Amino acid sequence: MRILIVEDDPVLSEGLSVGLGLSGFTVDPVATLGDARAALAGSEFAGVVLDVMLPDGSGLELLSEIRRSGSDLPVLLLTARDQVRDRIEGLDAGADDHLGKPFDLHELAARLRAILRRAEGRATAVLRWNGLELDPARMRGQVNGVPLAFSRREFAVLHALMERPGQILSKPALEERLYGWQEEIESNAVEVHVHHLRAKLGRGFIETVRGLGYRVAAEG
Amino acid sequence: MSLRLRLFLILALATGAIWFSAVMWIEHSTRAQVTKVLDARLAEAANMVSSLLEDRRIAMAGEGAPVAIPLDPHHDYAHQLSCQIWSLQGTLVGQSEGAPDTQLTGSAGTGYSESTVGGETWRVYTVENRALGVRVMVGDSLGVRNRLVAGVIEGLLLPMALILPLLAAAIWVSLGQGLAPMHRLAEALRLRSPSDLAPLPAGPVPAEMRPMRGALDGLFSRLAAARETERDFTAFAAHELKTPLAGLRTQAQIARIAPDAATRARALHNIERSVDRTDRLVRQLLELSAVEREGAAADRLDLGELCAEICTDLAPLAEARGVTLRSEVPQGVELALPASAFLLHAALRNLVENAVQASPEGGSVRVSQDAAVLTVQDAGPGIPEALRARACERFVRGAQGGDGSGLGLAIARAAMERLGGRLELPASAGQGQRAELHLPGPG
Numbered sequence: 001m002r003i004l005i006v007e008d009d010p011v012l013s014e015g016l017s018v019g020l021g022l023s024g025f026t027v028d029p030v031a032t033l034g035d036a037r038a039a040l041a042g043s044e045f046a047g048v049v050l051d052v053m054l055p056d057g058s059g060l061e062l063l064s065e066i067r068r069s070g071s072d073l074p075v076l077l078l079t080a081r082d083q084v085r086d087r088i089e090g091l092d093a094g095a096d097d098h099l100g101k102p103f104d105l106h107e108l109a110a111r112l113r114a115i116l117r118r119a120e121g122r123a124t125a126v127l128r129w130n131g132l133e134l135d136p137a138r139m140r141g142q143v144n145g146v147p148l149a150f151s152r153r154e155f156a157v158l159h160a161l162m163e164r165p166g167q168i169l170s171k172p173a174l175e176e177r178l179y180g181w182q183e184e185i186e187s188n189a190v191e192v193h194v195h196h197l198r199a200k201l202g203r204g205f206i207e208t209v210r211g212l213g214y215r216v217a218a219e220g
Numbered sequence: 221m222s223l224r225l226r227l228f229l230i231l232a233l234a235t236g237a238i239w240f241s242a243v244m245w246i247e248h249s250t251r252a253q254v255t256k257v258l259d260a261r262l263a264e265a266a267n268m269v270s271s272l273l274e275d276r277r278i279a280m281a282g283e284g285a286p287v288a289i290p291l292d293p294h295h296d297y298a299h300q301l302s303c304q305i306w307s308l309q310g311t312l313v314g315q316s317e318g319a320p321d322t323q324l325t326g327s328a329g330t331g332y333s334e335s336t337v338g339g340e341t342w343r344v345y346t347v348e349n350r351a352l353g354v355r356v357m358v359g360d361s362l363g364v365r366n367r368l369v370a371g372v373i374e375g376l377l378l379p380m381a382l383i384l385p386l387l388a389a390a391i392w393v394s395l396g397q398g399l400a401p402m403h404r405l406a407e408a409l410r411l412r413s414p415s416d417l418a419p420l421p422a423g424p425v426p427a428e429m430r431p432m433r434g435a436l437d438g439l440f441s442r443l444a445a446a447r448e449t450e451r452d453f454t455a456f457a458a459h460e461l462k463t464p465l466a467g468l469r470t471q472a473q474i475a476r477i478a479p480d481a482a483t484r485a486r487a488l489h490n491i492e493r494s495v496d497r498t499d500r501l502v503r504q505l506l507e508l509s510a511v512e513r514e515g516a517a518a519d520r521l522d523l524g525e526l527c528a529e530i531c532t533d534l535a536p537l538a539e540a541r542g543v544t545l546r547s548e549v550p551q552g553v554e555l556a557l558p559a560s561a562f563l564l565h566a567a568l569r570n571l572v573e574n575a576v577q578a579s580p581e582g583g584s585v586r587v588s589q590d591a592a593v594l595t596v597q598d599a600g601p602g603i604p605e606a607l608r609a610r611a612c613e614r615f616v617r618g619a620q621g622g623d624g625s626g627l628g629l630a631i632a633r634a635a636m637e638r639l640g641g642r643l644e645l646p647a648s649a650g651q652g653q654r655a656e657l658h659l660p661g662p663g
Contacts, residue, residue: 009463011494015470018487022477053459055617078466080459101459101466105473 001046001116001159002177005029006036006062007078008054012101016049016108017180023109024139024155028180032056040066040073044176047074047116049108052081052090060093067094074115078103113137120163127162130219132201134162148200153178157193161206161216170213190214223402224395231391239384243376250372254365259332262301262345266358269303270347273354300364302342304357313354324357334362401426405433417444456615457505460625464498497625504570504627508614511566511635521561523594524551527587530569534576542581543599545572549589558660559639567635567643570628571596571655578653594657602648611645632657 003020007013008031017027028043030036033056039045048066050059063075077095079086087098096115099108113136117125127134132148134141139155141148150158160169160177174190186192194206194214207217302319306312312321325335325344333344344359408420419437471490478484527547538545557564568587575585575598583599603611610616612633617626629643632655636643640660648654 009467011490011497012463012467012470014490015467015474015487018483019470019474022474022479051463053456053615080462080466081455101462102469103466105470105477 001156002026002028002044002180003112004036004039004043004045004048006031006033006048006054006059007051008032009051015105019105020049020109020112021152023105024136024152024159025109025112026156026178026180028182033059033062036062037065044173045073046177047076047112047119049076049078049112050095052077052079052086060090063090063093063095072119074112074119076108076112076115110137127159129162129165129216130205132162132205134158143201150200151193151196153189154193154196154200157190157214158197161214165216166218168209168213168215173213224392224399227395227399228388228392231395232388235387235391236384239380243373243380246376247369247373251365251369254368258360258365259343259345262332262343262358262360265301265303266345266347266356269305269358270349270354270356273305273349273352273356301358301360303359306355306357308348308350308353308355324359330355401429405429409436417441417447453614460501460615461498464494464501468494468498501625501627504625504631507566507570508627508631508634511563511631511638517560519557519559519561520554521557521564522551522553523555523589524549524553526561526565526568527589527594530565530572531587533569534572537573538576538585541576541579543576543579544584545576546584547587549587549594555659557639563635563639564657564659567632567639567657568594568596570631571643571657574598574628575600575653575655583652592659592661594659596655596657597652598654599652602651602653603645605647608645608647612643 001024003025005013005016005020005027007016007029010031013029013031017029020027028039028045030039031054033054036048036050040048050063052059059077063077066073066075074096075094076097076099077090078099078101079090080101090098096118097111099111113125117136125135125137127136132141132143136159139150139152141150141158156178157174160174171190175185178189178193179185194208198206204217207215209215301316302324303314303316304312304319304324305314306323312323315321320337322337324337324342325333325346330346330348333346335342335344341362342359343362343365344357347356348354349356405420417440419440420433425433468491471487471494475484475487475491478487524547527549528551531545531547534545572585572587575596578600579585579598580600585599586595586597588595588597607616612629614630615626616630629645633643636657642658644656644658646654646656
């Protein structure tokens, strides 16, 4: 899942990128409101981690803009002023969740997963399809009680396909979810990951829709 | 001492003093009046006796017991007057009842005199009747006169002794009434919560209290402004300290869960970098508060030495960033400052540190002096036009200079203001930002 991080502190921003990357997210960091607007206009993100105090203004401004544009993009606010008043202000401005600095990386990842899940209209954390149970928190799955491990990118592809079973995702759409801006897209990467997934899950689990992309096969 | 008691004592003492002066005055004028009237009576009586002798209405004794002079002894002040008639040879010829036997006055002349006879002081008027060869002396006791005056004074003092306590009570109560607006103000102030810095409630105010009220309202508004600044500062400082803490915690967690050595090494490097930055931030926060507190005692310093010292201090930082740092300010000239030299040190150090941070690798930072202007020239991209107006505010930092705390320019500006000089950041013409410290004039 591709996340936009808006944080001006370089050390924290890098920590978020690496830490959320380790939790299976694809991360794009920006440091200013201006860059964040440009990023949101140019790419599709599953969610935003937004710092409140930024060099060119308040993160709440950006949040209000996002909500005014009619988008219900999940937004998690990071703030140093962790007072009830500030939390209320943030939530009222349209934030989906709120985390005070400093925070635990795992908690941040869990909260991000929760707001992304809610945005998709699901309440349970584990995704189930065709006998596969996929646990996004652990980046693991199991089929009939047999655990399965996935690499970060394999997991990202599988997760994207299982979020909306039956829906076709194009190769560029999958690549977008796999790679941040700083990462170089390897050609055929999606094919390679799908190949590995089929080896783990069985050939029929992921279907290729010629000329359009991939989807998980119908249940049954 | 309470204001009420103080006013009361002042008023009571003043009233007492005025009363006392009035009594003294009345006593003096009564005594003068009594003397004048009674003296006239003495003279009249003496002349009367003398003329009665002439008319033979009073027979004079020849030899032997003197005749009695029938002066009426039956009135309020009995024996007020005593009369003696002496022959010029010195024998007592006649006297009134109760008059002393010794001569009333020793003086040989006529007219008024005073003398002590039988332990009593007498006021005497003497008339000489040469035709009859006698001297008539009429006198009265000064004690009687004193009793007269004392009676008048007593008549004054008695009501006064009754009135004074009443007056004191009236003053005390009136003072309480008069000072009531002050008590109301004090009560309003006492009941205020510490956070209430609004102006005092409107309403009629005595003219004397208006300056105090105005001063209080002014103080409240200044306090409110100061508190607002303080609150902003605390909120900003909390954010600025919590952000690096969040970075530290995140990087520490990454170091713990890193799947490979490179990620771990990078996280550890970031932790060190973050600790350095937090340390610098805390130092600058303390420096900012020190600059705002710094005293105004005049100081002297050698500008060249100061610049050289700062350049030496920051040499490791410049070296680490690959920036050339040099001072061109000549040494050996003492400069008088109207305030502590620490302020100039803080301003210049922060400007130079900023300049080094802003300059790219291979760039150079130069500190130079032109008369009363110290210039720090860097090789960085310059302050963006959009940020220029806010550049000196606390915690405002350039978008690209991510390692700065956003306090350097704020400290420099605050220090220069305390010093009576100013900081100027002229628009950069593309290559490098210039920061100018305009030193205050001598004195």
